[in-house]
Amino acid sequence: FKLPPLGYANDALEPHIDAQTMMIHHDRHHAAYVNALNNFAKDVPELGSTPIEKTLADPAYIPLQFRQGVSNNLGGHWNHTFFWELMTPGGAKEPGSELKSAIEGSWRNVDEFKERMNAAGVGRFGSGWAWLIHDGSGLAVVSTANQDSPISDGNTPLLGVDVWEHAYYLKYQNKRPDYIDAWWNVVNWAKVAEGFKAASG
Ligand code: MN3
Numbered sequence: 001f002k003l004p005p006l007g008y009a010n011d012a013l014e015p016h017i018d019a020q021t022m023m024i025h026h027d028r029h030h031a032a033y034v035n036a037l038n039n040f041a042k043d044v045p046e047l048g049s050t051p052i053e054k055t056l057a058d059p060a061y062i063p064l065q066f067r068q069g070v071s072n073n074l075g076g077h078w079n080h081t082f083f084w085e086l087m088t089p090g091g092a093k094e095p096g097s098e099l100k101s102a103i104e105g106s107w108r109n110v111d112e113f114k115e116r117m118n119a120a121g122v123g124r125f126g127s128g129w130a131w132l133i134h135d136g137s138g139l140a141v142v143s144t145a146n147q148d149s150p151i152s153d154g155n156t157p158l159l160g161v162d163v164w165e166h167a168y169y170l171k172y173q174n175k176r177p178d179y180i181d182a183w184w185n186v187v188n189w190a191k192v193a194e195g196f197k198a199a200s201g
Contacts, residue, residue, distance in 0.1 A: 001037040001048070003030060004081050012089040016182040018171045026084065029166055033076035033147075040070050052078050056151040075147035079129060083162055088188035099193045102200070106139040114184060116141040121163045121180045130180075132159040132192070134199035156199040159192045 006026055011019035041048040044066055047055065055062070055074055062070050094110055095103060107113040113132075120143040121130035128145040133155040142150060150157045161183055168179035 001034045001041070001077060003034045004084070006084050008089055013087055013186045016185045017087070017168075021166075021168065021170045024170075025162075025166060026080075030077070030080040033073045033080065036069070036073040037077055040066055040073065044070065047074075053151055056149045057154070059152075071152075072147050075149045075152075078149060078151070079147055079160060079162070082157065083160060085191050086159060086188050087183075087186045088191070089186065091187065092189045095189045096193050099189070099196050102139055102196065113141070117159075117161065118177065118180050121161050122177050124163050127164040129160050129162055131155075131157050131161075133157055134196065156195065158195040158199065159187065 003026075006022070009019075010022040010026075013022065037047070044062055046061060047070060050061075052074055055070070056078060059067055059071055094100065100110060103110055103113045107116065117130050117132065120141050124130060124143045124145070126145065128143060128148070130141065130143045131150050133140055133142055133150045135155050139158075140155075142153075142155070144150060161180060163176060163180070168176065172179040172182075
């Protein structure tokens, strides 16, 4: 397992997400998940040769004493790899036409969808994520605890926001709603649209 580089500088998402948060989040938190996985792979060699999504969907081959630890760190690795790609400096301010239509088919409009995501993120007690997922038939907003992945529930994540305190505390302290509001400014809608196309195709 390897820590993927950020596709942009630590300060690229300023002022919405500050450089120090990005550095610590990527270089320390994400790196810790990767290091833990490489340690687990010493005990469970199959882990290293199995696609991450496959293990998240069906971790039954992992011996019980390692399974929770593997799931936590594999989810952490996958979620963060995805999260870095879901953010971009200077991207489109809203979803492109096809994705926008799909969102408007599931909620009144894009603003209502954003409100649902905000509510899912703010309402997550403790640490976790809020997600836009494709469930095989359409779009939905869900929230997961800790590093749990929608993939484990058979869903395809299209967009996700990390609401662990480590994602925002330096700049936003206890104001998680302000962090999520700011995060919308850096969403990589092109990446979300790519996932939507693949999931609905
Ligand atoms: Mn995180």
